[in-house]
Amino acid sequence: MSTDAKSNPSNGWEPKIVAFCCNWCSYGGADSAGMGRFQQPASARIIRVMCSGRIDPLHVFNAFLEGADAVLVTGCHIGDCHYVNGNDKTKIKYKYLENVVRELGIEKERLQLNWISASEGEKFANFIRDVTAQIKKIGPSPLKPEGVV
Amino acid sequence: MQKGEMYVGWSTKEDVRKRGGSGGLVTSMLAAALEKKLVDAVVVLKKINEFEAVPIITSDVNEVLNSAGSLHSVPSNFAKLIADRNLKVALPAKGCDTRAIIEQGKRNAINLDNTYIVGLNCGGSMHPVVTREMLEVMYKIKPEDVHGEEIEKGKLIFETKDGKEHAITIDELEEKGYGRRESCRYCTIKVPNNSDIACGNWGVTGDLAGKATFVEINSDKGAKLLQNAVDAGYVQVQKPDEKGVAMRAKIKGVMEDLGKKWKAKIFVPMDNRLEFFRKELENCIDCGACKTVCPTCSCGEVSKCTEFHMRGDAYKMSMYHLVRFTHLADACIGCGQCSDVCPVDIPLTRLYMMFANPIQEQLKYEPGMDMRKPPYFEVKLND
Ligand SMILES: Cc1cc2nc3c(=O)[nH]c(=O)nc-3n(C[C@H](O)[C@H](O)[C@H](O)COP(=O)(O)OP(=O)(O)OC[C@H]3O[C@@H](n4cnc5c(N)ncnc54)[C@H](O)[C@@H]3O)c2cc1C
Ligand code: SF4
Ligand code: SF4
Numbered sequence: 001m002s003t004d005a006k007s008n009p010s011n012g013w014e015p016k017i018v019a020f021c022c023n024w025c026s027y028g029g030a031d032s033a034g035m036g037r038f039q040q041p042a043s044a045r046i047i048r049v050m051c052s053g054r055i056d057p058l059h060v061f062n063a064f065l066e067g068a069d070a071v072l073v074t075g076c077h078i079g080d081c082h083y084v085n086g087n088d089k090t091k092i093k094y095k096y097l098e099n100v101v102r103e104l105g106i107e108k109e110r111l112q113l114n115w116i117s118a119s120e121g122e123k124f125a126n127f128i129r130d131v132t133a134q135i136k137k138i139g140p141s142p143l144k145p146e147g148v149v
Numbered sequence: 150m151q152k153g154e155m156y157v158g159w160s161t162k163e164d165v166r167k168r169g170g171s172g173g174l175v176t177s178m179l180a181a182a183l184e185k186k187l188v189d190a191v192v193v194l195k196k197i198n199e200f201e202a203v204p205i206i207t208s209d210v211n212e213v214l215n216s217a218g219s220l221h222s223v224p225s226n227f228a229k230l231i232a233d234r235n236l237k238v239a240l241p242a243k244g245c246d247t248r249a250i251i252e253q254g255k256r257n258a259i260n261l262d263n264t265y266i267v268g269l270n271c272g273g274s275m276h277p278v279v280t281r282e283m284l285e286v287m288y289k290i291k292p293e294d295v296h297g298e299e300i301e302k303g304k305l306i307f308e309t310k311d312g313k314e315h316a317i318t319i320d321e322l323e324e325k326g327y328g329r330r331e332s333c334r335y336c337t338i339k340v341p342n343n344s345d346i347a348c349g350n351w352g353v354t355g356d357l358a359g360k361a362t363f364v365e366i367n368s369d370k371g372a373k374l375l376q377n378a379v380d381a382g383y384v385q386v387q388k389p390d391e392k393g394v395a396m397r398a399k400i401k402g403v404m405e406d407l408g409k410k411w412k413a414k415i416f417v418p419m420d421n422r423l424e425f426f427r428k429e430l431e432n433c434i435d436c437g438a439c440k441t442v443c444p445t446c447s448c449g450e451v452s453k454c455t456e457f458h459m460r461g462d463a464y465k466m467s468m469y470h471l472v473r474f475t476h477l478a479d480a481c482i483g484c485g486q487c488s489d490v491c492p493v494d495i496p497l498t499r500l501y502m503m504f505a506n507p508i509q510e511q512l513k514y515e516p517g518m519d520m521r522k523p524p525y526f527e528v529k530l531n532d
């Protein structure tokens with residue numbers, strides 16, 4: 001299947017979106033999105049971490065190299081981190097990570113940062129839906145290995 | 150003597166002065182520091198031939214005195230040599246050596262209080278292999294016949310054993326891909342004011358030109374080093390004339406501007422970047438030499454990047470390099486060491502700088518120029 005065919009939304013291509021979620025906030029957000037029965041696409045693969053500060057740029061590269069079409073870094077709102085300042089550190093690491101991904105020439109839609117609390121189920125669902133639509137428009141990631149859909 | 154002062158000086162040992170890059174002052178100052186026990190060891194280059202030398206750590210004053218002279222085709226970097234050894238040491242250091250030593254200091258691998266950094270002004274250095282080829286192709290002389298080398302008025306001059314001089318302008322050499330290493334062309338640290346004392350030949354005027362070294366004291370340690378050499382009778386100094394001070398400042402400015410121009414020329418915006426990086430890195434054999442040599446990296450033999458020396462999978466980019474592009478974004482000083490050692494000639498310094506330039510500009514962070522903590526180590530950044 002050619003890249004064009006794969007990325008054609010009418011063919012029903014679903015992007016793979018890896019969302020790193022903090023146990024104390026966005027993971028709960030994902031949960032409440034489900035419980036609130038907000039419609040969301042099947043594109044997200046959620047990876048739970050104990051704090052967004054645990055997300056190493058390496059994890060994000062790995063997701064891309066294994067075939068993710070987009071990677072989302074999510075955590076508690078600034079000031080609400082369960083471990084005082086883990087998400088301040090996330091912000092710094094994200095700046096460096098974003099720089100590498102952008103300089104590599106990867107579209108900016110493919111890497112996004114968002115702060116989502118446990119009660120913001122709707123925000124989480126909307127976020128995933130928006131990103132999915134954006135990625136459907138631009139197609140599969142150029143870092144996706146051959147043979148991986 | 151104190152911080153901020155400038156002097157012109159020379160070695161009181163006639164042969165050291167004669168062999169020295171300018172006045173032999175650096176060599177004598179290092180020897181005096183050792184002799185008077187200001188330090189336990191000194192790093193100098195031990196010459197193999199006109200193009201090659203190896204850095205050594207020595208406590209032998211004679212070995213230090215023998216090292217006099219500047220080698221322009223020895224693009225070594227001394228920082229890693231003294232890292233993790235807890236030495237009380239004095240060493241000569243070009244701009245890039247100095248920056249790397251300071252970055253190692255921030256990573257607790259070098260104790261800067263015990264390290265006397267004798268800065269060398271630096272217009273650039275050349276790769277020894279490229280230099281040999283250049284001699285044959287551009288100068289039409291055999292490398293073995295070379296007896297000495299100097300830079301004068303923008304020309305690189307080689308003297309052969311038969312006493313003849315062969316001169317070509319550096320501009321012409323660089324146009325043909327020879328001359329200074331690419332990283333030196335866009336390096337803008339021409340007078341290392343980040344060192345304890347900056348030494349060079351710029352600013353030496355009149356009869357003393359070529360026979361004395363111009364020094365600028367940058368720190369208390371630098372003042373102590375020079376005072377010690379004077380007290381020990383190893384060097385003589387006098388105040389520079391105003392003309393010399395002005396001339397030095399002018400050349401420094403011109404060279405820095407030239408460096409900036411090269412930088413703008415080399416780092417142009419580019420489309421299809423992913424293709425570009427993939428193409429450049431496709432021959433990488435994962436030997437790890439670029440990491441081993443990197444003078445601002447203080448990780449041990451086994452580190453995060455080296456966990457990914459494998460190509461068994463279908464990954465479209467090297468994870469090893471992705472990790473390093475991230476980690477070096479605020480640390481890369483553009484020293485050129487990685488490009489120098491790569492066995493498959495990947496222009497690594499250019500690649501690493503493509504990731505480092507935007508972060509360093511955005512965060513206004515210049516690695517190795519002061520003691521500011523690397524932003525990656527901060528807990529919080531002010532927006
Ligand atoms: C690559 C290079 C480029 C230079 N470019 C300029 C310039 O453009 N303008 C200017 O004013 N001065 C420049 N200098 C400095 C100048 O050549 C003299 O080194 C300086 O004036 C000190 O002279 P000296 O006689 O006191 O030093 P010396 O007594 O000759 O002592 C020199 C010391 O430097 C060490 N050394 C020699 N080569 C290197 C090297 N490649 N890397 C690290 N250490 C080395 C030797 O081991 C010795 O200890 C440059 C030096 C180098 C090494
Ligand atoms: S990178 Fe700068 S300081 Fe280092 S050798 Fe080149 S010109 Fe000299
Ligand atoms: S990445 Fe290369 S140019 Fe940058 S500091 Fe390391 S060795 Fe020097």
Ligand code: SF4
Pocket residue numbers: 432433434435436437438439440490491492493494495497
């Ligand atoms: S030195 Fe060259 S071949 Fe070796 S790991 Fe680095 S880029 Fe790859």
Ligand code: FES
Pocket residue numbers: 022023024025050051052053075076080081082083086087
């Ligand atoms: S606990 Fe959620 S970001 Fe730190």
